Amino acid sequence: MRLIKLKEVMAKTSLGHSSIYKFIAEGTFPKQVSLGAKSVAWVESEVDDWIMERIGERGEADVVT
Template sequence: MRLLKLKDVIFLTGLGRSTVYKYIAEGNFPKPVSLGERNVAWVESEINDWIFLKIKMRDEAKL
């Protein structure tokens, strides 16, 4: 299991920082794991699952 910092999540998803946190607040994005008082990271597999879901939704919309 690998943990990703925010900069890596932004790179993989193409989202901005504020959008990541907006989606989390809306329940539409994986929640980060607390690593300390001011340190969080995301589980890589959860981010990949979110990306694959977006691809699946795109492909299903074409049907």
Template structure:
């Protein structure tokens, strides 16, 4: 599947921790703990003292959580 240049740029957008927190509802310590456990996307070093996350990876993590939630509800209702 070939993505348009616009979609490639959108998928590679870097977002800072506060935006990650807003999108996920997680606190900073939870984000870093989950990164350490390998259950949350790793941050990318963007400078010596700055990190950011690839937005599409965070969005995929959120989508996975929503899918699991919906599957659990469907299982309970069956």
């Protein structure tokens, strides 16, 4: 298991800081893990799973007409 910081989450998802935190608040993006005072990270596999779900939704959207 690997933890990644916000910059890497942003690079992997192509989302900005505010969008990531908005999706977390909506319950649609993996929550961050507290590493201590003012330090958080994300579980990389959870972020990867979220990306794969978005890709899967794209395929489903193409089928539904």
